[in-house]
Amino acid sequence: MTVNLGPSHPAMHGTVRLIVTLDGETIVEAVPEIGFLHRGFSKSSEHSTWHQVLPYTDRLNYVSPILNNVGYIMGVEKLLGIKDTERSQYLRVLAGEISRITDHLTCIGAIGLELGAFTVFLYAMEARELLWDRISELTGARVTTSWTRVGGVASDLPPGWEQKLRDCLPRVMELTGEVDTLLTRNRIFIDRTRGIGVLSAEEAVDWGFTGPCLRATGVNYDVRKAHPYLVYDRMDFEVPLGASGDTYDRYILRLEEIRQSHRIVLQCLEQMPPGPILIDDWRYALPPKKEVFGSIEGVMAHFKLITEGIQVPPGEVYVYTEGANGELGFHLVSNGKGKPYAIQVRGPGLPILSALPRLIKGHAIADLIPIFDSINMIGGEVEQ
Amino acid sequence: MSQALVDLVRERFPDAKGSSHRGDEVVTVRREQVVDVVALLRNQAEMKLLRQIAAVDLLTFAGESTGGGALASIEVPAYALEKKPRVEPRFQVAYNLYSIVRKQSLRVRVELRSDDLKVPTITPLYRTADWWERYVFDMFGIEFVGHPNLQRLLLYPEFVGYPLRKDYPVRKRQPLVPELDFPDLVRGPGPGPGGAGVPMSQTHVGRQNVDPDAYD
Amino acid sequence: MIETPTARLAFEDFGPAIPPRPAFGRWLAGTIAGWTAFVAFLLFISWLLLAIAALFARLGPIGAAVGNIVGLILILVMVTATLLTMADRKWSALMQDRVGPNRARLSIIPGLRNRPLKGIPHVLADVLKMLFKEDFIPEGAMNNKVLFNLAPLLAFAPAFMLFAIVPVSPEVTFLGQRIQLQVARVDWGILYVFALASLAVFATALAGWTSDNKLALLGGLRASAQLISYEVTLGLTLVGAFIAFGTLRLEEMARLQGMLGPALRSAVVLAARAGDFLVRDDSVLFGWLPSWGFVYQPIGMILFLVAAQAEIKRAPFDTPEGESEIIGYFLEYSGLKSGLFLIAEYAETVVVAGIVTTIFLGGYHLPFIEPTVVRHFDFAWLSVFQVFAFIVKMLFIIWVMFVVRWAFPRFRYDQIMRLGWKMMLPISLFNVALTAGIFLWAGREGLAWMGGIEWLAIIAFVALSARAPRAEEAPHASH
């Protein structure tokens, strides 16, 4: 029996279509079909300045946009060969880890939602709302943040923001703990997830898994630890590892990563030094408004940057950061003009989604749900 | 650090060219060698993770004259394309490889002439190459010889042209695809080759193209 | 809050951002008034049910039956089930830190314009919506149109018929008529429930099959397998109660859980003679424990609740619906037919709660104060309080079932089967054997002791079995 799931089906969050062949309730074969959310990220980017690509990156993984902003801007900075200021590095890590928490909360909530535990979803959403409010205060928008800039970030912490964050983090962790209580040791949940969608470590690497899905199989690969970027080398955190690579491991690993990200956020708040949030180099960063309003040099630099864009020397780099779902890579090519010559993004979800037929083969159709949720496919980054 | 990898490749394939930019090591090999090079890296340098297969169309790389600004360059004017010198080899395919154990990365680059867009597939080596090769095929029209299921990945099969090529007009409109009758799912075989089932014409992954054992 | 100029801009466009905070005193008064009104309403409903039955009873025995049908089935079950659609949403909202539906207004009534009335008009809105939605029959179902239309009726009718044997009040003289709020007093009692409940299988199977939809078919298959499996457990869990009470008749069971009529009467007479204010409730075990069914049958009660939850296909046993995988056996139904399926589920919830109340929670009995009430008022007033008690207990059970529904993830289909056949069936068999043995050995007193010990064991088990220790200590990676 062939059953068509999606692209509009309650389980297929995002827009993906699965053509599933069933034998009874057992999945014999599944063919995923993607592209319903394809928006032409690469082509659009080739017709914008380097700076104008930023809003597009918000819309890749729309659950943790700041991580995409950071990943992309780090690529541009790598092409330019510059580093951003120290405070902005802390800010990027801080906001990035908050975004990581929101992403994991979304994933965990979705697992609960589609397994029938709607309450879990709402608790996770409540916690996510609190964090998105903080993101909104920091960046000016909840999801479409466009917050990073070449050589820094767009805005500093608003007054009183730090205290607000410190106040709402305990509530976030409390709600996370309630999710933990409702799911983690519940036998129904464990029966539904343990031993479901197992992938061995070798196979996971072969399929190109990264992020929580790879670490659930026991492979210790986290870009934050393997190649510490920004100020991750100054942070004290652990990379939780799974053992069996099943859905339960992926779930509990995300739960643990929320706690680790919480640690990083607190450390960032403590260690963050004062200082500028944007480099003072008018070739790359917009001059301060005072100069623009008052000096001819400032206006000229400003106009040149806006009209011509940042002049990035020719070259080709692949830059990789740890996105919420795995290694977020940008393959950037510049031809020395103001626009990116070619951008291709390695959404961590794409290789993981390509393994979905392998993961669900032989399981019941009901198992499709937790497996599909636990790989946390985000339509935006997979389908670009 | 990664220079050792380039040396490893050049030891076996002397005509491979190594280069580096901002710390990214690149080794450019001939098209026929790509499977062997990748296999060598996979087996001897433990580069088990294929991060991405990306491609670049170099058609306007040197000649593009506009600066930044979305307004200024929404479309390459037709006269600019006319006068463009034919850049050959026009396409580059880049395999971004990574070794989790040794924490080394290397990019293997293949250059392709536009009259012969064929690359041997590396799907036997990396399963994740399946979708990346389909992606590159979808966007650039580069054919991966030997790929088990070389279909469009993100776009639909009726799509005309390859959108990430530099000579693809940005404002080109695609023809509307007529909607086909939805076949009766229970009684009577549908129009698709699999009999009653999903309407095949609307999908770009028809069942007929999938080897049941391809995924396991 | 309008301090900054830009905030004034926002105010010009959209009005104040945050309405004034309600005062604590107002909240307190509202809460107290609301709860008082709620209790008064329930008391009124109790009186109304009895009054309707008494009025109809003037028309003779058939009239009495009709009165009970009107009062219990049409008013109690129907209205409760309808309100439960609302309560489910409201209660779940409270559990999930939400507000719940509160948008529908009765705008046609002048005084109620712009008053959400805590969302109660949503019930009306739902009903209207279901009545006026297009009744769509898919093309594939046209061949089996009769069966397709029959399925929702088969789901709906038994759900309401089930309540016929549930006694809501004792036999009492009310407004000069000898009445009992129970539609059918039959010898086979609870067996009627099992017989009718199995009819629901036909509804799901027919709905799944005639819909001509693969997902609905899957749902129908799952439902029929699940319902048939849990019939067995459902029956066996109650056998212990049959042994304890020695009867199949629900009104007998309910009567046995409090003071019997003659004893009550004589106790009241004695107390009146002695001038006591309080009258001792002789049915109370050990001086403090109501002799209700849950005392005799802890395991039976828990298992029955679980099995009943599975039998009425509510979460976590809602795999036949499984809205995120297959949408459910009623996938192709729309309008009123879909509504019948939904309302049947809530009606079944009411029925299950009624049966649990009758068998395990003492039915209509009030613990401790029954003789005192009779001493100071009379039997008619007692019956009003008893109907009130029954409704409150029923609502409590419904609430528990809803908490369960919202707390857990869904089972997988094969895991439900495993739970039913491999866990619940053996335990219920064991319960039957244990109950029978104790009953033969020590009678009902012995069963009460057994029940007490079982309760203690269960509580200790739940409280003391801590989270399993972490066996593999965190293989954290640190570089």
Add this chain to the structure above:
Amino acid sequence: MPRTDLSPGERLYLREAVRGMGVLARHFWKNLFGFRDPAPEVMERKGRGVNLVSTINYPEERKEYPPGYRGMHRLVPRLDGKPRCVACYMCATACPAQCIYIEAGEYEEEAIEKYPVRFEIDELRCIVCGFCVEACPKDAIRMDTGTHAPAVLSRPLAVFDKESLLRGPAVEHSTDVLTYRVPLKTPPR
């Protein structure tokens, strides 16, 4: 990674069932008897009888947007009420969505600078990235209205012209005098 076998209590579903129901029941009773707090900020949700309800009944109560929120655009007026904009097209150039349309003109009576004859923003195209604000060399466009773009019933209504965009408090920078070729007729306050 806590990953262990289940304890007997968990194996029988009972323990976690009771715990899970406990969490829900706690929320239920807290919220039922809770003092519905209209301001959903968790920081303000401390104190007696405060519940945990996080819903905002939207049209009646709204969360105030934070100060830095990128909302609907406005054209900043000068002290004399004319737009600060000098029609330099920077915002239109920087806009990734190309939602700004400008036509420049010159003041006849005042020899100041250029001004926009037409300045239109298509709020449906706008992706609210804030690049126009950053790109403006005159502080003439801002997104600090504290509101979002209102919903409209047809697409043309979402195109806001200069008159509807020109609102809010006037702004005067100390450097502005450098750009006036003759003094303003209305002296600064």
